[in-house]
Amino acid sequence: MKPQQFAAAQHPNEEVAALIKLLHDTGRRLEDLTAGEVDAVMDRRGRMVLLRRAQDHMRQNEAAKQAAILNALPAHIALLDARGYIISVNQAWREFADSNELQALAHAIGGNYLKVCDNAQGDGAVQAQQVAAGIRTVLTGTLEKFSLEYPCHSPTEKRWFLMKVTPLTDQLPHGAVVMHINITESKLAQYTIKRLNRVHAVLSGINALIVRVRHRDELFRDACRVAVDAGGFRMAMIAIADPATKRLVPIATQGKNKALLNAVENILSSADKAPKTMGVRAMREKRAIVSNDSQNDHQVLLRKKYADLGVLSMAVLPLMVANEAVGVLALYASEVGFFQAEEMALLTELANDIAFAVDHLDKQERLSYLAYYDALTGLANRSLFLERVAQFMRGAESDGHQLALFVIDLERFKNINDNLGRAVGDELLRQVAQSLMRNAAGDVNLLARVGPDHFAVVMPVVRPQGHLTRLIERWIDTLLKQPFRLNDTVFRVFVKVGVAIFPNDGADADTLFKHAEAALKKAKASGQRYLFYTPSMTVSGLANLTLENQLRQALDNEEFVLFYQPKVNLASGSPVQ
The missing domain is CATH 3.30.450.40 (GAF domain)
Structure with a gap:
C-alpha cells in the first residue's frame, strides 16, 4: 500500500485497522512500528488484540508466578514434556541434585529424565526402570497417575521418598509433573x-x-x-x-x-x-x-x-x-x-x-x-521317704518279694550338740549321711533323714536267706570303726537300729515306718544294737499309752484320793518319825 492510500481513509480507527491488516499481510510486527509504546489494539469488531511484546511479557509473568509456586513447595519437582525432557525444575530439585552430586545435565532443564532412568546401573537400576515405566504410562495416558516409594540413603542418614507422577495438561500429547516428596520422618515413625x-x-x-x-x-x-x-x-x-x-x-x-x-x-x-x-x-x-x-x-x-x-x-x-x-x-x-x-x-x-x-x-x-528334702544333708525328708517306700512296696507286692525298712538312731548325739555346739553337730550329721549313703544305702534315693538324729534306709528287695542280721551288723561295725573328724578331734559313732519287714509288719508305708520306730525304741530300752519288729512291741507300747491317758484323765477329773498310812514301831507302839 502506498502512503496516499492512508489519506483516503476518513476515520482514525479505519486507519489503524488497515495498518493491522497490512502488518498481518506483510508479517511485520506492530511493535516495531510503534516502538513498543502500544501493548494492545482493537480490531474492526472491537476485540482486544495483544501485540507480541505484550504476549511475551505476560508469558514471562506467568512463568515467574509458576516458578514462585514451585519453589515454595518442599517437594522436589520437575516438569517433563511429552518425550520426557525436563522443561522446568524448582529450587528444591536443584538443591537435592547438587547435594547428591547428581549428573548436572541429566537432572537439569533440557535433560531427558526417561533416558536417565533407562540407563541407570547398580543397586537402584531395577527401581529406576520401574520409575521410567511409570512415567511413560502417564505420558501416554495409560494411567492417570503413578506413585512409588523408594529409599535414597546418604552416607550419613537414611532417607525415603515418595515419587508422584501426574499429567501436565488435560490434552494429549501432554507432559508430566514429577514430584519427589521426602517421607523420611513418617517412614522412621512407621519403623x-x-x-x-x-x-x-x-x-x-x-x-x-x-x-x-x-x-x-x-x-x-x-x-x-x-x-x-x-x-x-x-x-x-x-x-x-x-x-x-x-x-x-x-x-x-x-x-x-x-x-x-x-x-x-x-x-x-x-x-x-x-x-x-x-x-x-x-x-x-x-x-x-x-x-x-x-x-x-x-x-x-x-x-x-x-x-x-x-x-x-x-x-x-x-x-x-x-x-x-x-x-x-x-x-x-x-x-x-x-x-x-x-x-x-x-x-x-x-x-x-x-x-x-x-x-x-x-x-x-x-x-x-x-518340703521334701533335708536342707542340712540334702537327703529326702520323712515325707518324701515314705512316698518312695510306698512305691517300692507296690513293686514288692507285684513281684512277690519282701521289703525291709531300717530306722537308725545316733546315740549320744545330743551330748555332742550341746557340748560342742550346733555347728559341730551339723557337720557330724553330714558326715554320717555320707557314710550311710556309701556303706548302707548305696543309692541316695534309698536313704533319708527322718529326725534330728534319726536316719532311715529302705531295702526294696529282700530275698529269702538274705542274711539281714549280718548286713545290719556290718553297717553298725563300719560306722563304729569309721573315724569322724570334727574340729581336729576324732569321734566314734554308736547307733541303734530298728527293722520292719513288708508285708508281715505293715501293709502301708506309715505303718511299716511306725513299727520300725517301735523296734528301735525297744532296742534302745533294752541296750541291744538292733531289733526286728514284733507285735508285742506295739502291744506293750499301746498298754503304756492307755495307762498314761487314763492317769491324765483321772487328774483332770480329780479322781485321785489321798490316804495316809502311818508307820508304827511294833516294839514300842510309837509312830516312826
Missing part, C-alpha cells in the same frame, strides 16, 4: 512403631509365660522362642551366672547354630576373653550393653560370625535380683540401629520381669525342696 510392636509382642508373650510356667529352664527356653518367633529377633539367649564359678553359662538359646553356640561358650569360659564380652560387662556394670552396628563394633568379639548369620545389632540386659546381676538376656536383631531408647525402655522392663520370675521360681523351688 519405630513396627519395632515397638515387635518388642510389645515379646513382652506380652513372655509375661504370659511367667504366669503359666513353673520351672526356670522351661521359662528361659520358651522366652527365647517367643523373642524369635513373635518378636522377629534373629537370635535370643539367656545365660545365668554359675554360683560356684561365677562364670556366665548359656541356659537357653534360639536361632544360634551349634558352631556359634560353641564359640560363645568357649569365650565365656576363657579367663582372658570373658571379661571383655558384652554379657559379662552387663553383669559387672549392672546396665544394658548395646551395639547398634555389631559388624563394625569392636566390643562385639564374634562380630564376623554374627554378621554371617544376619545379625547387625544386639543388646545384652542384666537380670537383676536384689540388686545383684544373676544372669543376662541377649537379643540379636537383623537391622542396624534397632535398639533405640524406646525399645530399650521396654526391653529393660522385660528383663526386670524375667528377673522377678527367676527370683520367684527360685523361691518356689527352694520351698518345694524344703
Whole structure:
C-alpha cells in the first residue's frame, strides 16, 4: 500500500485497522512500528488484540508466578514434556541434585529424565526402570497417575521418598509433573512403631509365660522362642551366672547354630576373653550393653560370625535380683540401629520381669525342696521317704518279694550338740549321711533323714536267706570303726537300729515306718544294737499309752484320793518319825 492510500481513509480507527491488516499481510510486527509504546489494539469488531511484546511479557509473568509456586513447595519437582525432557525444575530439585552430586545435565532443564532412568546401573537400576515405566504410562495416558516409594540413603542418614507422577495438561500429547516428596520422618515413625510392636509382642508373650510356667529352664527356653518367633529377633539367649564359678553359662538359646553356640561358650569360659564380652560387662556394670552396628563394633568379639548369620545389632540386659546381676538376656536383631531408647525402655522392663520370675521360681523351688528334702544333708525328708517306700512296696507286692525298712538312731548325739555346739553337730550329721549313703544305702534315693538324729534306709528287695542280721551288723561295725573328724578331734559313732519287714509288719508305708520306730525304741530300752519288729512291741507300747491317758484323765477329773498310812514301831507302839 502506498502512503496516499492512508489519506483516503476518513476515520482514525479505519486507519489503524488497515495498518493491522497490512502488518498481518506483510508479517511485520506492530511493535516495531510503534516502538513498543502500544501493548494492545482493537480490531474492526472491537476485540482486544495483544501485540507480541505484550504476549511475551505476560508469558514471562506467568512463568515467574509458576516458578514462585514451585519453589515454595518442599517437594522436589520437575516438569517433563511429552518425550520426557525436563522443561522446568524448582529450587528444591536443584538443591537435592547438587547435594547428591547428581549428573548436572541429566537432572537439569533440557535433560531427558526417561533416558536417565533407562540407563541407570547398580543397586537402584531395577527401581529406576520401574520409575521410567511409570512415567511413560502417564505420558501416554495409560494411567492417570503413578506413585512409588523408594529409599535414597546418604552416607550419613537414611532417607525415603515418595515419587508422584501426574499429567501436565488435560490434552494429549501432554507432559508430566514429577514430584519427589521426602517421607523420611513418617517412614522412621512407621519403623519405630513396627519395632515397638515387635518388642510389645515379646513382652506380652513372655509375661504370659511367667504366669503359666513353673520351672526356670522351661521359662528361659520358651522366652527365647517367643523373642524369635513373635518378636522377629534373629537370635535370643539367656545365660545365668554359675554360683560356684561365677562364670556366665548359656541356659537357653534360639536361632544360634551349634558352631556359634560353641564359640560363645568357649569365650565365656576363657579367663582372658570373658571379661571383655558384652554379657559379662552387663553383669559387672549392672546396665544394658548395646551395639547398634555389631559388624563394625569392636566390643562385639564374634562380630564376623554374627554378621554371617544376619545379625547387625544386639543388646545384652542384666537380670537383676536384689540388686545383684544373676544372669543376662541377649537379643540379636537383623537391622542396624534397632535398639533405640524406646525399645530399650521396654526391653529393660522385660528383663526386670524375667528377673522377678527367676527370683520367684527360685523361691518356689527352694520351698518345694524344703518340703521334701533335708536342707542340712540334702537327703529326702520323712515325707518324701515314705512316698518312695510306698512305691517300692507296690513293686514288692507285684513281684512277690519282701521289703525291709531300717530306722537308725545316733546315740549320744545330743551330748555332742550341746557340748560342742550346733555347728559341730551339723557337720557330724553330714558326715554320717555320707557314710550311710556309701556303706548302707548305696543309692541316695534309698536313704533319708527322718529326725534330728534319726536316719532311715529302705531295702526294696529282700530275698529269702538274705542274711539281714549280718548286713545290719556290718553297717553298725563300719560306722563304729569309721573315724569322724570334727574340729581336729576324732569321734566314734554308736547307733541303734530298728527293722520292719513288708508285708508281715505293715501293709502301708506309715505303718511299716511306725513299727520300725517301735523296734528301735525297744532296742534302745533294752541296750541291744538292733531289733526286728514284733507285735508285742506295739502291744506293750499301746498298754503304756492307755495307762498314761487314763492317769491324765483321772487328774483332770480329780479322781485321785489321798490316804495316809502311818508307820508304827511294833516294839514300842510309837509312830516312826
